Amino acid sequence: MDSLDTTVTTGTAVSPQLSAAVRHDWTRDEIAALFDLPFPELVFRAQSVHRQHFAPDEVQLSTLLNIKEGGCPEDCGYCSQSVHHDTGVPASALMDADAVAAEARKAKAGGAQRFCMGAAWRELKDRDVPKIAAILREVKALGLETCMTLGMLTEAQAAALKEAGLDYYNHNLDSSPEFYERIITTRTYGDRLDTLAAVRGAGMKVCCGGIVGMGESRMDRVGLLESLATLSEHPESVPINLLVPVAGTPAADQRRLDTLEFVRTIAVARILMPASWVRLSAGRQTLTDAEQGLCFLAGANSIFYGDRLLTTPNPEEDDDLRLLGALGMVAAT
């Protein structure tokens, strides 16, 4: 049996040899068939594939800092930082390098491995490149891995960031190409793919995933994962965000996605991109310890660590350390 086989043997103990080969030719039908598997079969397959590439008890810890909040000209329907929505999030200037380094030092002392910095920009402006480079040099000097998400990038900007010490660039596809157009009108799916190509071209690692629970259908979740899993190189890091509903945004009143469907999405991402770190990202505040444990069982092996995401709360570090301890899991080395 390989990872495509959707045949299920019921009432019989089977130990299929599941292939964890990295493929880039997944079809929507194959992906939809994985979503349709009985839950225990799906989680078993995800866990089996996971163990062929990763230690099952290791979790990668990334701490997030909003280095430039609010005032973003884009109209992403889920986002608290868009000027198009009345969310009460103020627009701030870009933090200076010393202030960012102070936060990075705290993150490192708390046990973070990677420091992720987000700016509420449509795109990086050339005039800000020296300031961003200064930030990167300071954070890198602390011995942390670096990640940034600054909106769209040109090839030259991507090269400059790489040169300044940027390890990862986060730029999400967010949803299927079809659903994307219903949540964002100010830039296209193609624009996002161009930025991802610029990041790859500069030799950086890619962090790219999406958001679920925005009112999309299961086929849209299939479409998102198809877009990610058919990239010529899989993103090294795949954040799966569960929508954090923010008052004042068009997505504010969305019904919460069923947790089992969220776990299925993680399991399918794990099977499709077996060698990538799958991050259980935004939305952990609404998951119980047991539900988060289920996400790890389904192949998630990375989290945002620290009590804030960009503008919304995340679990306290102590709570996460307690949870990892209770699960017998450790920070990845």
Ligand code: SAM
């Ligand atoms: N402005 C940059 C951009 O969009 O490329 C970077 C920051 S942006 C906030 C990074 C990602 O965070 C988005 O692409 C989206 O996937 C996720 N995100 C933003 N708001 C969210 C929310 N309310 N719930 C879940 N995920 C969210």
Ligand code: DTB
């Ligand atoms: C990602 O995929 N999720 C993070 C990070 N990349 C930048 C952002 C989550 C934001 C959640 C809502 C907020 O705090 O504003």
Ligand code: SF4
């Ligand atoms: Fe701007 Fe990023 Fe928010 Fe979209 S998700 S409005 S680009 S900060």
